[in-house]
Amino acid sequence: MPSFDIISEIDLVEARNAVDNSTRELSTRFDFRGVEASFALKDNIVTMKAESDFQLNQMREMLRANMARRQLDANSLDVKDFDHIGKSVTQELHFKQGIDSQLAKKMVKMIKDSKIKVQASIQGDKLRITGKKRDDLQEVIAFVRSNSEELGQAFQYENFRD
CATH class of the missing domain: 3.30.70.990 (YajQ-like, domain 2)
Structure with missing residues (x-):
């Protein structure tokens, strides 16, 4: 996946x-x-x-x-x-280094509320997003970028695996 x-x-x-x-x-x-x-x-x-x-x-x-x-x-x-x-x-x-637990929980809730078919899990100070299609993952990246002002922190995306 x-x-x-x-x-x-x-x-x-x-x-x-x-x-x-x-x-x-x-x-x-x-x-x-x-x-x-x-x-x-x-x-x-x-x-x-x-x-x-x-x-x-x-x-x-x-x-x-x-x-x-x-x-x-x-x-x-x-x-x-x-x-x-x-x-x-x-x-x-x-x-700010890492994603604190409150912000991570808020991001997981936002991603679930967006109805994109992915799973978000908190892995320490980062979030792991998994999905069936690559397009869904790219949609999550676009969603997080569009809401980064509301979240108040800069995010990077790494370990993109097919």
Whole structure:
């Protein structure tokens, strides 16, 4: 039976390159001259530090633009709240890796409700889709792509087997 896996992973090398490019851009921008602002990447978490919330918003948009240049989906970022520490403000951005159980259950329900003749099963942090016809599997891929905004995460498709 044909099958494939739906996964959600981000290329950490490209993520590091996007953060490094954002750091370089930060040092050349006129509106950040003389401002204590920085990016730091450690364990799938980008920590941004600046003097105000407005500057952090600009830095986040700068990072999103650099991620787009590196073909990384901005939906893979989980934005946390601002932390005010003294005169500086920090914010953490987490890269989503894998599909958590609640999202996997929601995706399985959506696929079953779509009436496509496939079976979806949760395999750890990925979903395995099996069906009798290859066309049904391709229909599931199109369905998930069309609903990726609602799901709020970037997905990749691998292990397509006939």
